[in-house]
Amino acid sequence: MTGTVLTAGGAGLVACETCALLSRPVEVAEPGYCRRCGGKLEWRRRHSVQYTWALVVAAAICYIPANVLPVLDTTTLGSTDSDTIMGGVVLLYTTGSWPLALIVLIASVMVPLGKLIALSYLLTSVQRGSIQSNRERTRLYRLVEIIGRWSMLDVFVDTFTVALIQLQPLMSVTPGPGVLFFAAVVVLTMVAAKSFDPRLIWDSGMRRSFDG
Amino acid sequence: MTDPGEIVACPECDLLQHLPELEAGTKARCPRCGNTLASQASEPIDVPLALALAAAVVFIIANTTPLIGLSAVGRHASTTIPGGALEMWRQGEVITAMIVAFCAIIAPGSYILFLVTTLLAVKRPPAPHWVGELLRWADSMQPWSMNEVMIIGILVALIKIAELATVAPGIGMYAVGGLVVLFTAIMITFDPREVWKRIEWTGGVAETVR
Numbered sequence: 001m002t003g004t005v006l007t008a009g010g011a012g013l014v015a016c017e018t019c020a021l022l023s024r025p026v027e028v029a030e031p032g033y034c035r036r037c038g039g040k041l042e043w044r045r046r047h048s049v050q051y052t053w054a055l056v057v058a059a060a061i062c063y064i065p066a067n068v069l070p071v072l073d074t075t076t077l078g079s080t081d082s083d084t085i086m087g088g089v090v091l092l093y094t095t096g097s098w099p100l101a102l103i104v105l106i107a108s109v110m111v112p113l114g115k116l117i118a119l120s121y122l123l124t125s126v127q128r129g130s131i132q133s134n135r136e137r138t139r140l141y142r143l144v145e146i147i148g149r150w151s152m153l154d155v156f157v158d159t160f161t162v163a164l165i166q167l168q169p170l171m172s173v174t175p176g177p178g179v180l181f182f183a184a185v186v187v188l189t190m191v192a193a194k195s196f197d198p199r200l201i202w203d204s205g206m207r208r209s210f211d212g
Numbered sequence: 213m214t215d216p217g218e219i220v221a222c223p224e225c226d227l228l229q230h231l232p233e234l235e236a237g238t239k240a241r242c243p244r245c246g247n248t249l250a251s252q253a254s255e256p257i258d259v260p261l262a263l264a265l266a267a268a269v270v271f272i273i274a275n276t277t278p279l280i281g282l283s284a285v286g287r288h289a290s291t292t293i294p295g296g297a298l299e300m301w302r303q304g305e306v307i308t309a310m311i312v313a314f315c316a317i318i319a320p321g322s323y324i325l326f327l328v329t330t331l332l333a334v335k336r337p338p339a340p341h342w343v344g345e346l347l348r349w350a351d352s353m354q355p356w357s358m359n360e361v362m363i364i365g366i367l368v369a370l371i372k373i374a375e376l377a378t379v380a381p382g383i384g385m386y387a388v389g390g391l392v393v394l395f396t397a398i399m400i401t402f403d404p405r406e407v408w409k410r411i412e413w414t415g416g417v418a419e420t421v422r
Contacts, residue, residue, distance in 0.1 A: 005227060005244065006227070006228045007221065007225070007226040007227055007228060008221030008226050008227075008228050009226050010226075010228075011228060013221065013228070015220070015221035015223065015226070017223070018344075018348050018351070019344065019404075019408045020220060020221075020223065020405070020408075021408075022219060022220065022221055033414075034414075035413055035414065036344075036408065036411070036413045036414065037341070037344040037348070037408065037411070037414065038341065038344070038345075038414035039348070088372075091372070092368070092371075092372065095372075095375050097371050100367075100368055100371055103364065103368070104368060107364075134225070134245070135244070135245055135246060138224055138225060138245040138246070138247070139246065141224075142224075142247075145355075149355065149356075149358050149361055150361055152315060152358055152361050152365075153361050153364055153365050153368070154365075155308065155311065155312060155365075156312070156316070156358075156361060156362050156364075156365025156366065156369075157365045157368045157369045157372070159296040159297065159299075159300050159308075159309075159312050159365075160279065160280065160291060160296050160365065160366055160369040161369045161372060161373065162296075162299055162300060162303060163291035163295055163296040163298075163299040163300075164280060164282050164289055164290070164291050164369070164373060164379075165282075165289075165373065165376070165377075166289065166299070167284060167285075167287055167289065170284075170285060170287075171284075171376070174303050175300060175303050175304075175305045175308065179305060179308050180305060180307055180308050183307070183308050183311045183312075187311060190355065190356075194355070198224045198225065198245075199223075199224065199225055199226045201225070202225040202226060202227075202244070202245070203226075
């Protein structure tokens with residue numbers, strides 16, 4: 001199937017990532033610049049697989065302290081309570097707002113983990129040269145790109161909670177070290193999704209390889 | 213108007229295909245991977261421009277008025293978006309504060325600014341090629357602009373704090389809600405292809421395919 005369709009790469013053409021204009025590159029090794037918008041032309045996003053792997057691994061490392069370390073420290077009349085991400089979800093659940101608990105659980109725990117698993121799967125399938133379920137894998141990539149931003153939810157919740165509850169000496173809330181790692185996971189996975197080139201999914205089965 | 217014979221490559225699977233001339237309100241999808249290749253709005257410049265100008269006004273309100281007001285044991289407190297980022301900074305979370313400021317203020321603000329300038333500049337084509345650069349910047353700001361995530365974040369914070377004190381939503385919160393609606397409307401009505409058609413080419417070396 002894949003051998004019979006004509007892609008831009010297969011026809012020796014490059015589509016500009018910025019303005020989508022198709023160009024015939026000056027040289028195969030150095031495709032040059034887009035004539036319309038001046039953007040740098042590339043067959044595929046540069047070192048897509050390596051960069052994406054590096055970012056996924058970095059995000060996976062940050063994911064552990066993000067979940068283990070407290071994100072909020074609440075001080076009430078001298079005694080301090082620490083809350084992790086999961087602790088925040090449980091707190092929301094026990095205070096009766098289970099729909100919110102579910103939203104935070106999905107956005108803060110399941111989405112980041114799901115993104116790491118999905119990107120790892122996409123990367124290994126591309127590296128193995130898989131030619132199966134390309135359409136589903138592209139759809140998975142699109143999903144990762146769309147929902148990725150939602151994990152920032154907890155960072156916003158923590159920020160506004162900290163900003164509001166500064167009623168010293170009665171009660172005050174300060175950010176814990178987990179927030180930074182958590183924000184890092186979100187940013188790293190978002191950049192990872194951006195550096196992955198979905199066209200690589202479809203390149204397997206083509207005669208030429210574009211990854212480099 | 214679209215050239216009848218416009219050839220495009222799908223940005224997600226690289227399939228070469230003829231893009232048919234689209235009627236207003238219709239979309240073209242890639243037959244291989246299902247990606248939306250193009251959508252034709254009836255007023256691709258004026259409508260997003262009006263929406264972006266409205267978003268600029270609402271953005272200023274959202275950033276200057278309180279999001280949530282709190283009162284407990286005779287004390288009152290409130291916070292704005294910049295106030296939230298500033299408090300994180302004061303508490304020593306400098307990097308987190310910068311990420312929050314970027315996603316909540318800088319990215320949406322500069323997206324609106326770049327988009328308004330781009331759309332004003334292409335009203336009388338051909339627009340100079342630096343307009344394309346602005347559109348590129350707007351495009352790179354868009355994924356980091358997180359109004360819709362922020363509004364849910366504010367609501368969750370509001371409900372959490374309601375357990376401890378009396379809280380009330382402020383004007384800023386409604387303004388963020390307004391931004392969510394306006395940004396979504398801009399996404400639907402704005403067509404970057406239409407802008408690129410009105411921008412002067414930079415020249416360069418690659419040969420164009422007809």
